[in-house]
Amino acid sequence: MAIPRQEMPAQDPQVRIGNFNEVNLGLTPEQARQEALRCIQCKDPVCIAGCPVNIKIDQFIKLIAEGDFMGAVRKIKEDNVLPSICGRVCPQEDQCEKVCVIGKKHEPVAIGNLERFVGDYERMSGQKIDPKIAPPTGRTVAVVGSGPASLSCANDLAQFGHKVVVFEALHELGGVLMYGIPEFRLPKEIVREELDGLRRMGIEFRTDVVVGRTITVDELMEEEGFDAVFIGVGAGLPWFMGIPGENLVGVLAANEFLTRVNLMKAYDFPNSSDTPVFDCKGKSVAVFGGGNTAMDAVRTAKRLGAEHAYIVYRRSEKEMPARQEEIHNALQEGVEFLLLTIPLEFIGNEQAWLTGVKCQKMELGEPDDSGRRRPVAVPGSEYVLPIDMAIISIGNGSNPLIRQTTPDIEVSKKETIVVDINTMQTSKENVYAGGDIVTGGATVILAMGAGRTAAAAINEKLAGKAKSFEEW
Amino acid sequence: MYRIVSAIFLAENIKKFEIEAPRIAKKRKAGQFVIVRINPNGERIPLTIADSNPETGTITIIAQGAGKSTRELNRKEAGDSIADVVGPLGTPSHIENFGTAVSIGGGVGTAIAYPTAAALKEAGNYVITINGARSKDLVILEDEMKAVSDEAYITTDDGSYGFHGFVTQKLQELIDSGKKIDFVLAIGPIPMMRAVAEVTRPYGIKTVVSLNPIMIDGTGMCGGCRVTVGGEVKFGCIDGPEFDAHQVDFKNLADRNRIYQHEEHEADQAAGHQCNLTGQA
Numbered sequence: 001m002a003i004p005r006q007e008m009p010a011q012d013p014q015v016r017i018g019n020f021n022e023v024n025l026g027l028t029p030e031q032a033r034q035e036a037l038r039c040i041q042c043k044d045p046v047c048i049a050g051c052p053v054n055i056k057i058d059q060f061i062k063l064i065a066e067g068d069f070m071g072a073v074r075k076i077k078e079d080n081v082l083p084s085i086c087g088r089v090c091p092q093e094d095q096c097e098k099v100c101v102i103g104k105k106h107e108p109v110a111i112g113n114l115e116r117f118v119g120d121y122e123r124m125s126g127q128k129i130d131p132k133i134a135p136p137t138g139r140t141v142a143v144v145g146s147g148p149a150s151l152s153c154a155n156d157l158a159q160f161g162h163k164v165v166v167f168e169a170l171h172e173l174g175g176v177l178m179y180g181i182p183e184f185r186l187p188k189e190i191v192r193e194e195l196d197g198l199r200r201m202g203i204e205f206r207t208d209v210v211v212g213r214t215i216t217v218d219e220l221m222e223e224e225g226f227d228a229v230f231i232g233v234g235a236g237l238p239w240f241m242g243i244p245g246e247n248l249v250g251v252l253a254a255n256e257f258l259t260r261v262n263l264m265k266a267y268d269f270p271n272s273s274d275t276p277v278f279d280c281k282g283k284s285v286a287v288f289g290g291g292n293t294a295m296d297a298v299r300t301a302k303r304l305g306a307e308h309a310y311i312v313y314r315r316s317e318k319e320m321p322a323r324q325e326e327i328h329n330a331l332q333e334g335v336e337f338l339l340l341t342i343p344l345e346f347i348g349n350e351q352a353w354l355t356g357v358k359c360q361k362m363e364l365g366e367p368d369d370s371g372r373r374r375p376v377a378v379p380g381s382e383y384v385l386p387i388d389m390a391i392i393s394i395g396n397g398s399n400p401l402i403r404q405t406t407p408d409i410e411v412s413k414k415e416t417i418v419v420d421i422n423t424m425q426t427s428k429e430n431v432y433a434g435g436d437i438v439t440g441g442a443t444v445i446l447a448m449g450a451g452r453t454a455a456a457a458i459n460e461k462l463a464g465k466a467k468s469f470e471e472w
Numbered sequence: 473m474y475r476i477v478s479a480i481f482l483a484e485n486i487k488k489f490e491i492e493a494p495r496i497a498k499k500r501k502a503g504q505f506v507i508v509r510i511n512p513n514g515e516r517i518p519l520t521i522a523d524s525n526p527e528t529g530t531i532t533i534i535a536q537g538a539g540k541s542t543r544e545l546n547r548k549e550a551g552d553s554i555a556d557v558v559g560p561l562g563t564p565s566h567i568e569n570f571g572t573a574v575s576i577g578g579g580v581g582t583a584i585a586y587p588t589a590a591a592l593k594e595a596g597n598y599v600i601t602i603n604g605a606r607s608k609d610l611v612i613l614e615d616e617m618k619a620v621s622d623e624a625y626i627t628t629d630d631g632s633y634g635f636h637g638f639v640t641q642k643l644q645e646l647i648d649s650g651k652k653i654d655f656v657l658a659i660g661p662i663p664m665m666r667a668v669a670e671v672t673r674p675y676g677i678k679t680v681v682s683l684n685p686i687m688i689d690g691t692g693m694c695g696g697c698r699v700t701v702g703g704e705v706k707f708g709c710i711d712g713p714e715f716d717a718h719q720v721d722f723k724n725l726a727d728r729n730r731i732y733q734h735e736e737h738e739a740d741q742a743a744g745h746q747c748n749l750t751g752q753a
Contacts, residue, residue, distance in 0.1 A: 169558065169689065169691050170558075170689060171509055171516075171555065171556040171558070179689075179693075207556070208556050208557065208558040209495070209558075210558060210559070210561065210690075210691050213499070213559065213560060213561055213691070214495050214496065214499060214558070214559065214560070215495060215499070234693075236691070236692045236693055237692050237693075237695070237707065237710070238693075238694070238695040240695075240698075240705060246705070247698060247699075247700050247705060247721075247724050247728065248727075249727050249728055249730065249731050250731065252695070252696065253694065253695030253696070255693055255694045255695055256688060256694040256695050256696040259688050259689065259693070259694050260688065263688075264515065264516070264688065265513075269735065269739065270540075270735075270738070270739030270742060270743070272513055273513055273515075274513055274514050274515040274540055274541055275515040275516070275688075276515075276732040276735035276736055276739070277735070278731070278732075278735070279734060279735055279738075351727065351730075352723070352724070352727035352728075353727075399691065399692050399693065400692060400710060401691060401692065401710070
């Protein structure tokens with residue numbers, strides 16, 4: 001293969017740890033065309049099956065190669081309304097790019113980077129490509145939550161001609177895209193612009209409505225007259241480790257830390273934001289966990305001026321669930337990885353402020369249920385790591401508000417909502433669910449896939465034998 | 473935006489607002505709270521709903537100007553608007569006919585003790601209220617409390633009005649008088665709630681307090697509001713805000729509520745504000 005994989009231009013690590021601007025800068029049009037030419041246009045494009053929303057990858061890449069960038073935008077939008085977002089946050093290396101035929105001998109085609117290029121090209125061109133919308137059906141659907149599952153569901157439903165109202169508990173729309181994923185990985189302006197596109201399709205958004213508190217699922221259908229409800233409320237209640245000292249001052253969940261910084265813009269406290277965040281300047285901050293959220297948190301701490309920003313993870317780097325790219329970025333930015341290490345106890349001073357964490361070294365033993373080698377404690381290897389703040393990032397349980405107020409929606413032992421995976425329908429008639437509330441913590445694109453599946457099933461249910469979207 | 477229908481000072485620095493929020497007004501039960509964001513740069517602050525009127529679609533909140541956000545709220549007048557009001561949040565108070573119920577409000581905590589006292593009365597309890605304040609001009613909701621009480625007491629720390637002393641002394645006096653008390657609700661500053669818990673503990677009187685941990689979303693997402701109750705971690709916004717007073721680790725709550733003291737002090741200094749608590753700039 002003559003053309004090498006085009007390298008994504010990025011901010012220099014030393015510069016970027018001093019700001020919250022996006023790390024990756026995007027391919028140039030020339031780079032995008034070069035990269036697109038690496039695609040050999042397989043007769044049977046296996047990459048499409050690797051994509052949870054089945055983007056017609058070969059076709060949009062071909063259009064880029066031909067220089068028809070707006071054509072590529074149109075093509076990608078047939079299957080994915082949020083290309084600028086997915087191009088940034090999807091784990092392509094485990095999906096489309098993992099199965100790319102080129103990847104067998106060389107590096108796979110940079111499908112994610114090309115998707116991002118296409119999404120950004122549309123935003124910067126000033127020409128908006130709004131999808132075709134079917135004539136109004138007279139049916140209405142309430143979508144609960146405004147994260148990735150809900151937005152993709154709302155989009156498809158609106159295209160089918162249904163009236164869609166999205167209810168969001170927070171004051172800002174976007175769910176985890178706004179409160180969870182940092183600005184340096186996903187600029188909030190992009191999320192806002194994508195939301196504007198959905199508004200132009202006639203989707204209504206209502207913030208400050210907590211379904212399960214402000215209104216229940218039953219009331220949405222019985223009192224407000226919605227024909228169906230999609231629940232995409234995401235994960236909830238962060239997990240803690242259950243070790244001594246976890247309620248000391250200075251121990252917090254990644255959700256809180258990230259929400260303060262991302263949603264509430266605490267990095268600019270007290271100037272343009274009234275919400276404070278722990279002053280990390282010159283401090284030692286340890287993040288416990290090895291997923292993408294842990295990487296987001298530790299890199300945020302670095303940007304807030306932490307002198308030492310640690311990842312403490314009980315297995316080795318190979319087992320980390322975070323994307324390779326995020327681990328690489330974190331290392332480049334000076335994050336210190338304490339691998340094969342578990343915390344035993346948080347230690348505080350007389351004012352109950354965190355001063356350190358007692359850790360123990362681990363070694364890898366036999367594989368466990370997940371197929372990953374189980375970490376086993378090394379006796380006598382305990383030591384105290386001095387830290388000023390601890391951020392727990394080991395995952396989330398599910399939010400209890402809906403199950404508490406809608407008892408006829410069946411939940412699993414893990415308290416996630418049980419659905420038929422072919423339709424995403426819950427045990428309750430005309431109520432569907434998707435995203436983290438069904439799967440537990442997962443990815444943006446899986447949530448979007450679930451939203452699309454639900455939208456198709458809701459459409460079929462509401463419209464009877466109505467034509468599918470492609471036939472309009 | 474949520475329109476303020478009326479705004480009146482009940483005492484120095486304590487202001488009562490009626491705000492248009494029809495969905496919340498319809499749904500709200502005693503013991504629940506809202507999260508308010510005053511302006512687009514504002515922080516999300518939890519405030520208990522003191523009252524609501526489903527017909528006019530308004531809720532009542534009472535705020536004491538303590539930090540930047542509550543001071544800003546207290547500068548709002550009727551006709552002004554608030555960026556966000558979300559709720560009703562939290563688990564409603566557990567109300568039943570306990571028999572004789574004492575509802576204790578300390579300072580602005582009375583704003584929270586009042587709706588629960590009213591609900592206890594409604595449920596058929598013999599309701600005793602103890603309404604405590606530092607001095608006479610800081611007593612709030614006197615008439616409202618009286619209206620829902622079979623016995624109503626005012627206490628002031630300086631003796632300028634009512635009983636001279638703390639709410640706990642009045643409570644002890646009631647217990648000592650031989651009154652059979654079946655239930656105590658105490659809402660106010662952390663030291664007061666802790667003291668009430670210690671008064672009732674030896675008698676095994678069921679005692680409930682409403683906690684005010686730091687929170688952001690109020691819906692069980694951020695984990696900031698966790699409190700230690702009976703040695704277990706609980707979430708204030710979902711499991712609470714009301715908990716068994718005899719199980720609450722008050723020291724942990726007080727410690728955790730101080731986490732952003734340093735940052736807020738720096739911000740206050742930058743803004744040239746005189747600190748309400750220490751009197752220092």
